[in-house]
Amino acid sequence: MEASTCTPFIELPSPFAVDCGVVKMLEPGDADRQALLDQVIHGVYDKPFVIDDGYARTLYFSLHYAQSAMRLKRPFDLELLYTRKMMSFLLFMEQPPDNILMLGLGGGSLAKYCYRRLPAAQIRVVEVNPHVLAFREQFSIPADDERFRVILGDAAAYVANCPERPAVIMMDAFDRHGFPDSVSRRDFYADVCGALAENGLMVANLAGEEEQRLAHLEMIRTVFGPNTLVLPVSNDGNHIVFAFRDPAYVPCWSTIEQRAVALGKEGNLDFVRYAQKLAKAQARAAAA
Structure with a gap:
């Protein structure tokens, strides 16, 4: 089956004191954003999400592990x-x-x-x-x-x-x-x-x-x-x-x-x- 990339996502301010930037999530624009961030923090959010701090873009399945990382200025490098x-x-x-x-x-x-x-x-x-x-x-x-x-x-x-x-x-x-x-x-x-x-x-x-x-x-x-x-x-x-x-x-x-x-x-x-x-x-x- 061919891959599709048409799913929309929303951007929320990062809730972490040590991180600037945004959290990108695959959710509709009218979603309850605070509830979504609470799910991420407590490890119950069941979709992948991205944290973008302006320097790197990191894909997570949960906050315990970084699944993939990309430096924005060198997107083809292997960061991990x-x-x-x-x-x-x-x-x-x-x-x-x-x-x-x-x-x-x-x-x-x-x-x-x-x-x-x-x-x-x-x-x-x-x-x-x-x-x-x-x-x-x-x-x-x-x-x-x-x-x-x-x-x-x-x-x-x-x-x-x-x-x-x-x-x-x-x-x-x-x-x-x-x-x-x-x-x-x-x-x-x-x-x-x-x-x-x-x-x-x-x-x-x-x-x-x-x-x-x-x-x-x-x-x-x-x-x-x-x-x-x-x-x-x-x-x-x-x-x-x-x-x-x-x-x-x-x-x-x-x-x-x-x-x-x-x-x-x-x-x-x-x-x-x-x-x-x-x-x-x-x-x-x-x-x-």
Whole structure:
């Protein structure tokens, strides 16, 4: 189903003493604004919302977690550390990917970055929440064209009947409660593995409660095999998991280091540092 961006939103003054700017909400103009802000403050508001302080625009599902962030003067940069570490998948590829499937759009940080950084790639993004899609223009997400398309649909249903064989599947699929039920099954990861190209890989953001993260990591390892790589994200509890369709794949770290040097340091992405962290993560896993 094609994505739509026609839902209206309202702007309210930020209720937080440390924040200037506005809260943007997907509500009609005659809504009770104070009641809406009270719902946000008490964590019971059930739609995504945006806080814009004039410097950055941040998408929230609840005030506990920033789902996505965009600096207004540099809208195509990757502001959140976990998104930068997810781009480390490039270290494992001999050639830039020609087909990327993203599960979860959010504020579109990864979609925008890949669209600019990988001009030869066909990119499909599946997002289940129409309210997230309604903020598409607020986050400068490109319009659909011949190589970029945002699809309104369920990630699990899409990969179960995936019409393409992506070289990379990027999973960053969450709702306000954490992992949706549809992606919290071993069969989902089996479908992801089956959808990948022969030498493809999945990179997944595991966030939220530790019990949930560990359960998803166990499902990934059951499907993809033990040689998955886990890269912690400091300060926020996220873990980035790299899983390879070929169970016999073994990273050649000398080659990866050379590739990291060739990729260089782009903005706030430091591929050399990420390669070093990944090598250390594998060494720790092997010694465990």
